[in-house]
Amino acid sequence: MLLNRRDVLKLFGAGAASLALPHGARAAAAPRLVIVGGGIGGAALAKYMRILNRDIHITVIEPNPRFIFCPGSNEVLNDEVSIDDLTVTYDTLRHRYGAEVIQERAVEIDYAGHHVLTSGGRRVPYDWLAVSPGPQFIYEAVEGYSEALAQGDFPHAWKAGPQTLRLKKLYQSMRPGGVVVISAPPMPYRCPPAPYERASFMAAWLKRHNPTAKILILDSKPDFIFQANYEDYWRDKFGYGTDHAMIEWVGSHEGGTVRQLDPAAHTVITADGERIRADVINIIPPEKAGRFAFDTGLTLGRDWVPVNPYDFRSRKDPNVFVLGDAAEADPMVKTGYVASNQAKWIAQIIHGEMTGRDPGNPLWTNNCVAMAGDDYGMTVTDTYRYHGGKIVTQETLIANPSHNPHLNALRASIARNWQRSFRRDIFE
Amino acid sequence: MKRILLTVLSCIACQGWADSAVIEFTPAEAFAKDKPVSGQVLGDNCSACHGTHGAFFNEIMPPLAGMDRDTFIRLMLAFKQGVRPTIVMNDVAKPYSREEIERMADYFSNLPAQPWSRQTLHEEK
Ligand SMILES: Cc1cc2nc3c(=O)[nH]c(=O)nc-3n(C[C@H](O)[C@H](O)[C@H](O)COP(=O)(O)OP(=O)(O)OC[C@H]3O[C@@H](n4cnc5c(N)ncnc54)[C@H](O)[C@@H]3O)c2cc1C
Numbered sequence: 001m002l003l004n005r006r007d008v009l010k011l012f013g014a015g016a017a018s019l020a021l022p023h024g025a026r027a028a029a030a031p032r033l034v035i036v037g038g039g040i041g042g043a044a045l046a047k048y049m050r051i052l053n054r055d056i057h058i059t060v061i062e063p064n065p066r067f068i069f070c071p072g073s074n075e076v077l078n079d080e081v082s083i084d085d086l087t088v089t090y091d092t093l094r095h096r097y098g099a100e101v102i103q104e105r106a107v108e109i110d111y112a113g114h115h116v117l118t119s120g121g122r123r124v125p126y127d128w129l130a131v132s133p134g135p136q137f138i139y140e141a142v143e144g145y146s147e148a149l150a151q152g153d154f155p156h157a158w159k160a161g162p163q164t165l166r167l168k169k170l171y172q173s174m175r176p177g178g179v180v181v182i183s184a185p186p187m188p189y190r191c192p193p194a195p196y197e198r199a200s201f202m203a204a205w206l207k208r209h210n211p212t213a214k215i216l217i218l219d220s221k222p223d224f225i226f227q228a229n230y231e232d233y234w235r236d237k238f239g240y241g242t243d244h245a246m247i248e249w250v251g252s253h254e255g256g257t258v259r260q261l262d263p264a265a266h267t268v269i270t271a272d273g274e275r276i277r278a279d280v281i282n283i284i285p286p287e288k289a290g291r292f293a294f295d296t297g298l299t300l301g302r303d304w305v306p307v308n309p310y311d312f313r314s315r316k317d318p319n320v321f322v323l324g325d326a327a328e329a330d331p332m333v334k335t336g337y338v339a340s341n342q343a344k345w346i347a348q349i350i351h352g353e354m355t356g357r358d359p360g361n362p363l364w365t366n367n368c369v370a371m372a373g374d375d376y377g378m379t380v381t382d383t384y385r386y387h388g389g390k391i392v393t394q395e396t397l398i399a400n401p402s403h404n405p406h407l408n409a410l411r412a413s414i415a416r417n418w419q420r421s422f423r424r425d426i427f428e
Numbered sequence: 429m430k431r432i433l434l435t436v437l438s439c440i441a442c443q444g445w446a447d448s449a450v451i452e453f454t455p456a457e458a459f460a461k462d463k464p465v466s467g468q469v470l471g472d473n474c475s476a477c478h479g480t481h482g483a484f485f486n487e488i489m490p491p492l493a494g495m496d497r498d499t500f501i502r503l504m505l506a507f508k509q510g511v512r513p514t515i516v517m518n519d520v521a522k523p524y525s526r527e528e529i530e531r532m533a534d535y536f537s538n539l540p541a542q543p544w545s546r547q548t549l550h551e552e553k
Contacts, residue, residue, distance in 0.1 A: 047480075048472070050549065051480075051549065054549070054550035096549070097549075228449075337476055340476065341472075341473055344469070344472045344473075345469070348469055358463070359465060359466065359469065360462075360463040360464050360465035360466065360469070361459075361462040361463045361464070361465055362465055362469060363465060363469070363470060363473070363523075364473065365473040365520075367476070367477065367516070367519075367520060369516075379448075379515075379516050379519065381448070381516070381519035381520055381522075383523040385459055385462070386462075387459055387462055392454075393452050394452075394453070394454050394456075394458075394459070394523045395452060395453050395454070395519075395522060395523045396450075396451040396452040396453075397448040397449065397450055397451065397453070397519040397522070398448055398449045398451060399446065399447075399448050399449075399519075400447050400448055400449055402446070404445070407445060407446055407515070410515050411446075411515060413488060414477075414488065414489075414515055414516060417477075417487055417488045417489060418476065418477055420487070421476060421477055421478075421479060421484060421487050421489060422476045422477075424479065424480070424484065424544075425475045425476050425479065425480050428480065428544065428545055
């Protein structure tokens with residue numbers, strides 16, 4: 001439904017009206033960019049493409065009427081943030097950036113005919129297609145685990161939404177002295193620090209409401225990002241490393257990998273064959289590119305979609321770009337921050353193709369801010385450049401742990417502010 | 429990993445202001461022969477914190493849109509060289525060359541100092 005000028009005024013105020021349906025955006029001969037997935041990568045691409053070019057026709061295919069941001073969703077577990085705070089609609093993309101949003105699932109690509117087919121039977125023509133479907137979860141990697149269990153009493157909550165609320169309910173209603181098991185996945189997966197952030201937020205709540213409870217992180221990795229920071233904070237707040245520790249971490253080198261779930265017995269079984277019973281089991285499964293990437297042959301037999309490291313055109317077809325978590329863009333990490341910067345660059349590539357201008361050698365950043373508590377933040381600064389035919393890491397700097405409460409609180413406020421400004425950068 | 433641990437330990441001892449463990453760093457000069465990229469491409473990497481076009485104007489992160497060119501350059505060089513302590517900007521500014529900082533300064537100083545939500549896109553000519 002297109003809003004008329006008065007509706008737009010009501011929704012966005014006077015300034016917005018002149019932005020609605022940019023002049024020329026609907027011109028019949030305008031080239032067409034179609035985007036599969038209205039998550040962080042897809043929405044950022046639609047917005048930044050329009051900023052660069054007023055004439056291109058932009059279509060976003062996304063089955064959900066709203067998007068719930070994952071950044072900030074661990075804070076939902078600690079009552080700091082609500083799911084509503086993290087939820088956005090596609091109104092701005094439609095009315096300010098003049099994108100057509102088709103609320104259906106993309107099911108197929110007709111590469112020869114340059115069309116995307118949707119679940120509703122539409123054939124959507126494109127000059128360029130960009131695919132940002134996010135990851136899918138490899139449930140089979142943990143024997144006995146399944147999508148059905150994830151939607152029931154064993155939520156992974158690695159996609160913000162009903163599972164986040166379910167996990168919150170489960171651990172907050174646990175018996176006194178109950179045990180939470182978090183199974184952290186092997187690399188690569190979206191947002192490497194998030195399992196440890198999650199454990200920290202749960203611990204903060206439990207310390208107040210269920211002080212004899214325990215959180216056991218069983219890890220499929222031997223180490224993790226911000227390990228020094230998290231362990232430092234856990235020692236300070238949760239007795240980490242003592243007999244009374246509220247949080248314990250077992251790396252893969254100590255047998256932390258979870259191989260199996262016995263749902264009836266509420267028990268996980270590790271690589272060493274150890275059986276661990278827990279009141280709440282949060283298995284974060286390993287990941288691979290979203291189903292759409294496999295169904296359309298974009299993965300070329302791999303787990304993630306191989307792309308040209310300069311412009312993110314898929315190896316399968318140069319008119320199809322792939323970005324975000326689904327892309328194999330080593331050494332880049334899988335974060336929303338990176339997905340949004342890949343999106344801005346792809347907009348430059350398409351604009352460059354339309355105008356015949358060479359945008360040069362790109363640089364992308366991942367300046368992520370994470371938290372261990374409302375009084376403790378940390379930052380990582382990754383800078384990647386396209387150099388010598390590949391993506392190289394120019395810089396990785398990780399904030400050192402500090403016992404200066406002013407600094408730690410400032411880092412946490414920057415992290416909190418970032419979550420909001422990041423959402424606005426994608427959807428405002 | 430050993431290197432990280434060492435830096436970490438020395439920092440806890442010093443109890444200082446924000447500093448970071450260097451896991452990887454190559455100075456910008458190593459990329460001097462690569463094709464340059466616009467101030468917009470560089471500057472749009474800052475938007476998650478400073479806002480789209482550096483123009484949120486109502487968040488903790490200061491706006492960059494419409495900033496005086498020379499002030500921008502002076503601050504970024506001071507961040508890069510570590511002579512002005514900050515929470516994050518020393519790390520953020522470190523990988524850019526002087527030319528890249530100047531290109532970003534051109535970009536931001538030419539953007540309207542007005543909240544992004546109120547800006548008009550593609551005004552009719
Ligand atoms: C707990 C948690 C915390 C996180 N915190 C941070 C953080 O602090 N900072 C950060 O940078 N990142 C964070 N992330 C990671 C971030 O959420 C992802 O990296 C980011 O969402 C990737 O963007 P994307 O576009 O690839 O995928 P998504 O944002 O997941 O979007 C994919 C979209 O594609 C749609 N889709 C899928 N298949 C189809 C189809 N066939 N047709 C049409 N649409 C389809 C989906 O419905 C979805 O809307 C966090 C993740 C988690 C789980």
